[in-house]
Amino acid sequence: xxxxxxxxxxxxxxxxxxxxxxxxxxxxxxxxxxxxxxxxxxxxxxxxxxxxxxxxxxxxxxxxxxxxxxxxxxxxxxxxxxxxxxxxxxxxxxxxxxxxxxxxxxxxxxxxxxxxxxxxxxxxxxxxxxxxxxxxxxxxxxxxxxxxxxxxxxxxxxxxxxxxxxxxxxxxxxxxxxxxxxxxxxxxxxxxxxxxxxxxxxxxxxxxxxxxxxxx
Amino acid sequence: xxxxxxxxxxxxxxxxxxxxxxxxxxxxxxxxxxxxxxxxxxxxxxxxxxxxxxxxxxxxxxxxxxxxxxxxxxxxxxxxxxxxxxxxxxxxxxxxxxxxxxxxxxxxxxxxxxxxxxxxxxxxxxxxxxxxxxxxxxxxxxxxxxxxxxxxxxxxxxxxxxxxxxxxxxxxxxxxxxxxxxxxxxxxxxxxxxxxxxxxxxxxxxxxxxxxxxxxxxxxxxxx
Numbered sequence: 533x534x535x536x537x538x539x540x541x542x543x544x545x546x547x548x549x550x551x552x553x554x555x556x557x558x559x560x561x562x563x564x565x566x567x568x569x570x571x572x573x574x575x576x577x578x579x580x581x582x583x584x585x586x587x588x589x590x591x592x593x594x595x596x597x598x599x600x601x602x603x604x605x606x607x608x609x610x611x612x613x614x615x616x617x618x619x620x621x622x623x624x625x626x627x628x629x630x631x632x633x634x635x636x637x638x639x640x641x642x643x644x645x646x647x648x649x650x651x652x653x654x655x656x657x658x659x660x661x662x663x664x665x666x667x668x669x670x671x672x673x674x675x676x677x678x679x680x681x682x683x684x685x686x687x688x689x690x691x692x693x694x695x696x697x698x699x700x701x702x703x704x705x706x707x708x709x710x711x712x713x714x715x716x717x718x719x720x721x722x723x724x725x726x727x728x729x730x731x732x733x734x735x736x737x738x739x740x741x742x743x744x745x746x747x748x
Numbered sequence: 749x750x751x752x753x754x755x756x757x758x759x760x761x762x763x764x765x766x767x768x769x770x771x772x773x774x775x776x777x778x779x780x781x782x783x784x785x786x787x788x789x790x791x792x793x794x795x796x797x798x799x800x801x802x803x804x805x806x807x808x809x810x811x812x813x814x815x816x817x818x819x820x821x822x823x824x825x826x827x828x829x830x831x832x833x834x835x836x837x838x839x840x841x842x843x844x845x846x847x848x849x850x851x852x853x854x855x856x857x858x859x860x861x862x863x864x865x866x867x868x869x870x871x872x873x874x875x876x877x878x879x880x881x882x883x884x885x886x887x888x889x890x891x892x893x894x895x896x897x898x899x900x901x902x903x904x905x906x907x908x909x910x911x912x913x914x915x916x917x918x919x920x921x922x923x924x925x926x927x928x929x930x931x932x933x934x935x936x937x938x939x940x941x942x943x944x945x946x947x948x949x950x951x952x953x954x955x956x957x958x959x960x961x962x963x964x965x966x967x968x969x970x971x972x
Contacts, residue, residue, distance in 0.1 A: 545816045548808075552827040559831045566838035573841075658782060659903060659933050 579610055579622050581666075582639030582648035587619045588612035597731050599623070599724050607720070611731055612639075620647055621728050625717030629709040631655045634664070636710060638717040642725075645679040649714055654706075661706035671698070672710070680718045688715040753878055760882025766859040767890035767945070768952045773859040777891060778941040780850055782902070785910045787895025788888065790850040793832070795884025797854050798863065801828040802880030805868040821864045829854050846913050859887060890948075897944045900925055902935030 572593050579592040590613045597609045612620040622639040632655040639647035649672055651664045663669040674697075680688070689695025690708045699707045721728075766772050773794070780790040804824050812820045833851045836844040854860075863883055868876040900906055904926030911919040934940055 541813055541816045544812055545819055548812065548820050548823055552823050556827060556830055559834050563834045563838035567834065570837065570841045574845075657933075658936050659931065 575610075578637055578650065578652060579639075581650050582622050582637050583610075583612045583620055584647060587614060587641070587647075589614050592622065595731075597728065599720075599727060601720060602723075609724075609728065611728065618642065618728060618731055621721065622647075623717065623720070624652065625713045625720065627709040627713035627716065629654060629656055630661055630703070630705045631657075634706070634709050634713060636713045636717065638714060640718065640721045642729075643679065644681075644718060644721060644725075645677060646675050646714070646718070649675045651710065656706045657703070660700065660703045663700050663703075664706060664710050671700070671707070675714055680715070680722070685715075753875075756875065756878050757882045757885075760879065760884075761886040761889060764883075765886040765890055765952075766862075766883055767887060767894075768949055770859070770862065772862050773857040773887060774945070776850065776853045776857055777894065777945065778938065779853070781891055781895040781898055781941055781944075782936040783899040783905075783909070784892055784896040784907045785913050786850075787891035787893075788907075788910075789847045789913050790853070791884070791888025791891040793847050793851050794854050794857060794859070795881065795888050797825070797828050797832055797851075798860050798880040798884040798887075799877055800832070800880075801825050801860055802863055802868040803873055803877045804828065805864045806871060806873040806876035809869050817865075817869065821861055824864075825860050826855055843913065846909075859883060894941070894944050894948060897948070898935045898940050901932055902937075902940060903931045904928065 575593040576591070583592060590611075592610045592612055595611045595613060597611060599607045599609050601607050607623050607625075610622045611618055612622070620639060620641045622637060624635055625638050626633045626635045628634070634654040634656070635652040637650050637652050639649070641647055650666055651672060654661070654664065656662055656664070663671055666672055683696050686694075687696045688711060690697050690699045690704060690711055692699055692704055693708065695711070697707060697711050760766075764770060767774070767777050776790055776794070781787040801824050805821065808820070808824075829851060833848070836851070837848065860880075863880060867879045871879070896906060899908065904924060906923040906925055907918075907921040910921040911917075914921075932940075935944070
């Protein structure tokens with residue numbers, strides 16, 4: 533008797549799971565394309581902040597190249613091309629901050645000069661560490677135009693460590709992490725520069741073959 | 749049983765307020781009230797989910813047995829939250845970027861469960877929906893007030909970034925009440941949440957006592 537009751541409860545619960553599960557499947561079906569579109573738009577918006585419009589005529593979010601970092605992680609590089617030539621690259625770099633990783637989107641041109649840097653996500657203390665966000669302060673903008681060599685590598689530190697970058701009152705760990713993330717990002721770019729240039733070769737090749745075919 | 753919507757509204761917003769009387773949903777209350785805008789956003793999202801889920805529970809109230817009601821409640825709240833999450837992500841993306849963080853947190857809120865158990869599972873759909881809605885409004889008010897107190901004392905602003913949540917027309921709500929860098933940092937960090945919630949509880953009890961109303965029975969379990 534009691535096992536029969538258990539069976540009934542199980543069936544009721546099963547029916548509810550099935551019904552609500554189907555509801556979720558339907559909602560997912562309706563929204564999945566829209567959500568994917570929104571994700572690409574977001575990606576484009578954050579890329580547009582680190583790569584100026586004037587240097588590219590392609591869709592940054594879709595021309596990507598997967599690179600390997602020193603730690604063996606995969607890094608997605610978004611390539612800026614103009615008339616088939618690579619003019620710059622944007623990628624994500626990160627470093628542990630005061631609480632959790634600070635993710636920075638870094639745009640670099642082919643000379644290794646920073647086109648723009650923006651903090652994508654962080655969990656730093658509000659009011660102290662969050663001045664690294666562009667909407668809370670212009671600190672992150674001062675990296676634009678710098679490269680390794682300007683300042684020299686041993687000056688890529690916060691002032692407290694003998695470098696040239698200001699820390700904030702009450703927060704040293706946060707800016708130290710951002711400086712480190714950007715410095716490592718630039719070194720990563722140097723290490724992968726040839727691969728990034730190769731992308732251009734591929735691209736122009738396909739373009740040329742298409743152009744060759746066209747007149748015939 | 750006839751339903752008195754005015755009583756439902758008074759209960760939800762004041763006498764039986766989710767946070768300040770029943771002491772439920774304290775996890776999102778503590779975590780999301782570091783500014784008035786965040787409190788308002790979390791409150792509105794919770795109110796929307798509560799209105800929809802109390803309606804669903806009430807519709808199906810005769811179809812599930814007592815033994816499996818808790819899993820069914822979990823299923824209903826999880827489904828509603830997920831659907832709201834996906835729809836907002838697809839069609840209200842700007843709002844989603846502000847609120848998206850809070851929405852999954854609604855699942856761990858005890859307030860909807862308490863209302864399912866106490867009200868929706870025993871009443872017809874319309875009153876249940878009204879109950880869910882007013883409880884949600886009460887929750888929103890409590891969170892906004894806690895957020896406002898913490899934001900003013902902690903960062904010196906009020907409703908900062910409200911235009912991101914409600915649209916550019918609400919830019920006028922954004923105020924700076926104290927000069928920059930004068931706030932007490934602790935108030936926007938976790939300890940501030942406990943302090944302000946505690947002080948607001950005291951304030952509500954004092955108002956209730958002064959107006960001659962006995963402290964509601966449902967609050968007795970958290971009295972010493």
